[in-house]
Amino acid sequence: MNFLQIALIILIFSTLGSLIRVIIGPTVWDRLLGISLAASKVTLAVVVTAVSLPESYLLDLAMLFSILGFLVTVLLSRYIERRGRV
Numbered sequence: 001m002n003f004l005q006i007a008l009i010i011l012i013f014s015t016l017g018s019l020i021r022v023i024i025g026p027t028v029w030d031r032l033l034g035i036s037l038a039a040s041k042v043t044l045a046v047v048v049t050a051v052s053l054p055e056s057y058l059l060d061l062a063m064l065f066s067i068l069g070f071l072v073t074v075l076l077s078r079y080i081e082r083r084g085r086v
Contacts, residue, residue, distance in 0.1 A: 004052040008052075022035055047062045
């Protein structure tokens with residue numbers, strides 16, 4: 001087992017920890033932070049996979065995940081801030 005596989009396993013477990021924070025977060029802001037953290041860790045896991053495999057399209061996928069994670073965080077925070085009014 002090499003270093004990249006160990007890093008990927010650690011990232012998977014820490015992503016699961018972030019999702020647990022989303023489920024049991026006492027406030028809605030804790031849940032939003034957990035979603036943002038999970039999106040960042042998924043992006044990092046795709047980057048680690050792209051480094052370990054000779055596939056260049058995985059870096060494009062990582063950029064897509066990071067943009068989507070940012071948009072979800074911004075849109076959810078605006079929705080929460082406005083208390084559901086559009």
